[in-house]
Amino acid sequence: MRKLKMKKLMSLLLALTMVLALAACGSREANKTQDGSDLDYVKGKGKLIIGYTNYEPMNYTDENGVFTGFDTELAMLTCEKLGLEPEFVEINWDTKEVELNAKSIDCIWNGLTIDDERKAKMEITKPYVKNAQVVLVKEGTAYNGTESLIGKTVVAEQGSAGENTVKADDNLKQANFVPKTLQTDCLMELKSGTADAAVLDLTLAKTMTGEGTSYNDIVIVDYLAEEDYGVAFRKGSDICAEVNKIFDEFFEDGTMAALAEKYGLELAK
Incomplete structure (x- = not known):
């Protein structure tokens, strides 16, 4: 009887060992897939x-x-x-x-x-x-450096280099900064007059402003950061x-x- 019980116990242990080995192998394969190239x-x-x-x-x-x-x-x-x-x-x-x-x-x-x-x-x-971060205003707006924007409403894209530039400039820190979802939203705010200035990427600003565009009365007045x-x-x-x-x-x-x-x-x- 004891021999029979011992054989059953050994069989059970062997089966358990195989299950654990297969589980470990599967885990290694899963990690390999997850952490691979x-x-x-x-x-x-x-x-x-x-x-x-x-x-x-x-x-x-x-x-x-x-x-x-x-x-x-x-x-x-x-x-x-x-x-x-x-x-x-x-x-x-x-x-x-x-x-x-x-x-x-x-x-x-x-x-x-x-x-x-x-x-x-x-x-x-x-x-x-x-690229560069540039300041844009409506044509005819008086501008003499970022100190001109202290206390004014300035927009830039949320989470962008433009926002970082605003937060890094001592004068712009004293502006009323309003983050927007897109850079194009910033241009719309500027055109409608709900913002006094925008800090945007030069690449976008050159393409979307000036003669022949929807923002022909928006001009670049300052370069703040090259990138x-x-x-x-x-x-x-x-x-x-x-x-x-x-x-x-x-x-x-x-x-x-x-x-x-x-x-x-x-x-x-």
């Missing part, structure tokens, strides 16, 4: 999900209803080299990093300013386009290095220069 992850899907906001001339829909822009075209050309289908998803700029880490998107490709804080949280490509644009991926993503290689090719073969000329932009190198 980001490039393999997107190639497994066959597409790169690109987060963007409506930001002319980087990503926007033209008068013919065609989705285009410098970043749009560059992303499509890069995806072709990677063997991936680009899928553009409009995002809330203020929650862009949350969406990136949640894998709702695979990158932020939308005139993203490179800074140390973002580099600490995301994997960002080498610079490819130059560069990069494409952001999840921290540690190996996609970034591959995109950098492709960018090098595009700089060398003239693709970058042709796109910059088409959209009136200045390259970072």
Whole structure:
């Protein structure tokens, strides 16, 4: 009887050991998939999900209803080299990093300013386009530096380099700062007179203001900060290095220069 009980106990222990071993193996495989190559992850899907906001001339829909822009075209050309289908998803700029880490998107490709804080949280490509933060007012407005805006209403896109510039300027800190969802919202506030000034990206300001635009009475009066644009991926993503290689090719073969000329932009190198 004792021998029979011992055999049953040994069989039970053996079965339990096998279950635990299989569970451990499954856990290792799950972790391997979760922590593996980001490039393999997107190639497994066959597409790169690109987060963007409506930001002319980087990503926007033209008068013919065609989705285009410098970043749009560059992303499509890069995806072709990677063997991936680009899928553009409009995002809330203020929650862009949350969406990136949640894998709702695979990158932020939308005139993203490179800074140390973002580099600490995301994997960002080498610079490819130059930009600056500029002050815009209605034509005829008296302006003598940012001290002219103390106590005035100033708008910038929430979570943007423009907002950071406002918060870093001693005079603009004393303005009535109102964050807006989009840079285009800032232009509308300025045109309607509900804002006295806006701090926006030069790339957008040059495209959307002046003669022949809807904001022909809006002018650039000051340059506050020069910066560069990069494409952001999840921290540690190996996609970034591959995109950098492709960018090098595009700089060398003239693709970058042709796109910059088409959209009136200045390259970072």
